[in-house]
Amino acid sequence: MREHSYFSDSVMIIKRHKVLSPSFLKSKGVILEYDAYQDDKYGRILAYIWIDCMKELAQYCRPEHNRQMLVNEVLVKKNYAEHVIYSKRHRLKYESYFLK
Numbered sequence: 001m002r003e004h005s006y007f008s009d010s011v012m013i014i015k016r017h018k019v020l021s022p023s024f025l026k027s028k029g030v031i032l033e034y035d036a037y038q039d040d041k042y043g044r045i046l047a048y049i050w051i052d053c054m055k056e057l058a059q060y061c062r063p064e065h066n067r068q069m070l071v072n073e074v075l076v077k078k079n080y081a082e083h084v085i086y087s088k089r090h091r092l093k094y095e096s097y098f099l100k
Contacts, residue, residue, distance in 0.1 A: 031068070035093045041086060048072055048094060073097045 032047040039045055049071035053061035060069040060077075075081035076098045083098040 029068075036090050037092075070094060070097055 029052040031050040033050060034047055037046065050065060050068045051071055053067050053069050057069060057074060060074050061067050062069060072081070073094070076083045083095075085095070
């Protein structure tokens with residue numbers, strides 16, 4: 001996974017490690033948001049994954065985003081994904097969210 005997160009990789013990680021409750025996968029409130037770059041240097045499509053807040057992960061809920069949480073941030077902060085910054089690319093919209 002790079003910078004934002006590759007959606008299908010994220011779902012695979014969530015299922016394998018039970019990072020989020022299974023209800024996430026059935027959620028009707030999943031929003032994909034693109035940044036300045038919609039793919040990485042390997043051609044994978046990248047997106048931020050926003051879902052409605054979950055009680056068990058309340059510390060990741062963002063009031064500035066209608067109490068939604070950024071799944072990519074959860075995966076990085078729980079060490080299931082790695083935040084990578086590619087040289088020669090602009091700063092990303094939510095880059096600060098991935099800092100530990």
